[in-house]
Amino acid sequence: MSPRTTDESNDTTFDDEETGDALDEGSEDGDTAIVLRGSRLSKSYGSAFPFTTATTVLERIDIELRRREITGIVGANGSGKSTLLKILAGIAAADSGTVERNGTVGWCPQSSRLYERLTIRETFELFGAGHGLADSVIENKTNELAEKLDFVSDLDTLIEDLSGGNRQKANLGISLVHEPDILLLDEPYTGFDWETYLAFWELTDELKTAGTGIAIVSHLLRKRDRFDCVYKLEDGGIRRNDRDE
Numbered sequence: 001m002s003p004r005t006t007d008e009s010n011d012t013t014f015d016d017e018e019t020g021d022a023l024d025e026g027s028e029d030g031d032t033a034i035v036l037r038g039s040r041l042s043k044s045y046g047s048a049f050p051f052t053t054a055t056t057v058l059e060r061i062d063i064e065l066r067r068r069e070i071t072g073i074v075g076a077n078g079s080g081k082s083t084l085l086k087i088l089a090g091i092a093a094a095d096s097g098t099v100e101r102n103g104t105v106g107w108c109p110q111s112s113r114l115y116e117r118l119t120i121r122e123t124f125e126l127f128g129a130g131h132g133l134a135d136s137v138i139e140n141k142t143n144e145l146a147e148k149l150d151f152v153s154d155l156d157t158l159i160e161d162l163s164g165g166n167r168q169k170a171n172l173g174i175s176l177v178h179e180p181d182i183l184l185l186d187e188p189y190t191g192f193d194w195e196t197y198l199a200f201w202e203l204t205d206e207l208k209t210a211g212t213g214i215a216i217v218s219h220l221l222r223k224r225d226r227f228d229c230v231y232k233l234e235d236g237g238i239r240r241n242d243r244d245e
């Protein structure tokens with residue numbers, strides 16, 4: 001992304017790491033500096049049918065994601081969680097509002113968007129190269145994530161032949177290959193067995209300790225105390241609860 005680009009058509013502005021210094025002001029502690037901030041984000045989807053109105057999904061949403069914090073984003077089905085995450089990741093544009101970033105972003109979509117005819121290993125090579133990583137770095141990262149998320153035996157399996165859970169492991173692993181500063185995960189543990197679910201939390205705790213900020217979208221948070229703060233989307237608005245509230 002180019003430094004401070006403005007999409008004239010929809011009044012959404014993006015700052016990247018070169019212009020993100022302003023994000024550090026306002027954070028009390030560099031350890032938990034804001035790495036991604038969305039301000040006054042609004043989004044409506046037009047109707048495909050005549051004489052029906054557009055659906056407003058997000059209305060002037062404010063959200064901050066910090067380093068070394070795990071943030072939950074919850075809400076009922078259709079409340080706009082995936083839409084918000086896509087806007088924060090830069091995959092979709094808001095109708096209005098601002099997204100500021102101070103670091104690299106990893107995005108794990110709700111449904112994997114992987115090439116069916118590649119193996120997991122080839123998929124890592126493709127995405128790693130896309131991030132400009134050297135072959136040896138990609139290989140090490142692939143092996144490390146395969147070990148942690150338990151898909152070593154599937155590394156040379158085609159994506160189209162994977163079970164739902166193993167496809168989701170690959171989907172999650174890919175979002176981590178470039179060691180992003182902020183990780184945006186949309187329903188990341190859907191389809192995981194219990195062992196993998198526990199391995200997922202072990203991995204997120206390690207990432208958090210290393211300084212990564214993590215946002216997890218879910219319609220259901222099984223354990224509230226795993227999260228430093230939780231945002232709830234409802235009726236287009238958002239409400240924030242910190243751990244000690």
Ligand SMILES: Nc1ncnc2c1ncn2[C@@H]1O[C@H](COP(=O)(O)OP(=O)(O)OP(=O)(O)O)[C@@H](O)[C@H]1O
Nearest residue numbers: 045046057075076077078079080081082083084219
């Ligand atoms: N591309 C689109 N075009 C039109 N409407 C859309 C589009 N994407 C999402 N929507 C609508 O926007 C609303 C919010 O969808 P979104 O997927 O963001 O919600 P969600 O909270 O992630 O839902 P879920 O928990 O079911 O995954 C829904 O009513 C959905 O139908």
